[in-house]
Amino acid sequence: GWLKRLRQAAALGEAEEARDGGDQGQDSEAPGYSFRNEVSYFFYKGVPLGLSSVLNWGIPPLVAMIFAGHTGQSAHLQASMGYGRVWYNCTALMPAVGMFAYANNVVPGCIGAKRRDRIPRYLQRGIALSLLVMLPLYALQLSAGSIMEGLGVPADNARDVGEYCRWMIITSILTILDGNIETCFVNLGYARCATLNSFVSGVGVDIVCTYLFIFQWDWGIRGAALAQMTVKVFRVFVWAVLALLFGLVKTLCVAPHGAEPLFPKRECRVFAELAGPQILSNFAGWLIFEFQVMMMTNIRGVPKDALAAGAVWVQIESSLAAAQDGWLRTTSMRSLVLLGKQDPGARKAFFLFNRLADSVVLVSNVLLLAFHGGICQLVSNDESVREWLGKIVWVLTIHTQTRISCLNAQFLFIPLGRGMLRTVVTFFSFYLVATPLSAAVALTDVFTRSVTAKLMACVGSTSIAQVVLGAYSFYFLRKLDWHEAGAIINRRANNDKRQLEDSA
DSSP states (O other): OHHHHHHHHHHHHHHHHHHTTOSSSOGGGSOOOOHHHHHHHHHHHHHHHHHHHIIIIIHHHHHHHHHHTTSTTHHHHHHHHHHHHHHHIIIIIHHHHHTHHHHHHHHHHHHHTTOGGGHHHHHHHHHHHHHHHHHHHHHHHTTHHHHHHHTTOOHHHHHHHHHHHHHHHHHHHHHHHHHHHHHHHHHTTOHHHHHHHHIIIIIIIIHHHHIIIIIISOOHHHHHHHHHHHHHHHHHHHHHHHHHHTTOHHHHHOOOTTOOOSSOHHHHHHHHHHHHHHHHHHHHHHHHHHHHHHHHHTSTTOOHHHHHHHHHHHHHHHHHHHHHHHHHHHHHHHHHHHHHTTOTTHHHHHHHHHHHHHHHHHHHHHHHHHTHHHHHHHHOSOHHHHHHHHHHTTHHHHHHHHHHHHHHHHTTTTTTTOHHHHHHHHHIIIIIIIHHHHHHHHSOSSSOOOHHHHHHHHHTHHHHHHHHHHHHHHHHHHHOOHHHHHHHHHHHHTHHHHHHHHHO
16 A cells, blocks of 8 residues: 555665665765766656645645635735735745755765765754744744835735734744755655655645635635645654654664764854855845835836736746756755765766756746746736736746756855855845846836836846846856865765864
């Protein structure tokens, strides 16, 4: 039955783990670069990870927006959900996900260096330090409604934002647990478990709860928050069950005898060096969505239906971004594994993965253009909202194509200790180039008086920034010494040995 199939999947996961270098045996267990290996790895890992992200982060919020679009006051609820999610994403989800950078970088690096024994401490440390950093940001969520009203959001929408963000504090805590555990599962070779969890919790629990809480019982913004919280509780529960079934409790939770302390100064510094720049970079990049919403709100003469369409655009963007996550994580994991074992083919693998990811997103954008009319019909029962969305939805194709290239080119800055450079370049691209250009078009009549053109300028600001940022990031990678980069990753995976030597 289902238990037998799960155990068979565990055996497949163990074999995959050995193939990717998860075991601490011979070097041959972690295959080096070859074109065939890389293409196989890209799709073998990328497809389940992409499905996991879409099912977890992409489809459920979009379905929630669709259900909200078919309620009695659809335009109001969709606008409130858009404002609430942008605020929560920028002030709570963004830093929480930024701190995943610690586990995302150290876990694949230690596997490539055959130091799987360090995983329990990495997991425990990542969760504990993340929760500590988030405490003041949780306090900020309590004032979200007042702040958004002060920024120009209509009072009734701002009240909804305040209620949404108070409930989402619990969701954020569970997200930190979920994200760190998932990183360990995936890097240990259990990517299919991530897909399974996301399918059951995302397509199953999330959509059912969203249907009941928002559409059937009409709980409004509170229902949207409670649905997210219920899903995160269920996801953490599923990880616990899978860890028991696959015998991973000791691997994930029990540090070996004589292991390093939980909070050594060296590792706390590594956490800060990896998570800090990632948070700043996320802040520099994600905050522009808050600016987009604020700019749309302050366009002269903009109707409420256009604002609802803008909120839907932002939500569709989040779903499409989730669809790219599998390709981004696959590129990062494989490159770090090859760098951790100091494979000379790491550079070729990285650029090959970039080309493959660009091609996959190009195909999806062709489909988006072909079916954009049906998407507009699906997300709202308000004809005016559909009309406004149809005028700006095509901008998503430019946004997603530039996004995949830009983010793939950026990921090595932080693990190589150049996180501050990434933050500076990101800030320059988004706030010294893209935002002023978009604001000049959207908030003045110098270039146009068309509300449609002003909306396009708002949602197109991210694409402008991503072109500038991607161009510099690829220039950086072309000049990078990949041999020295491999030495940096390998040294980090073995820094506990250096700590013991120093203390001796």
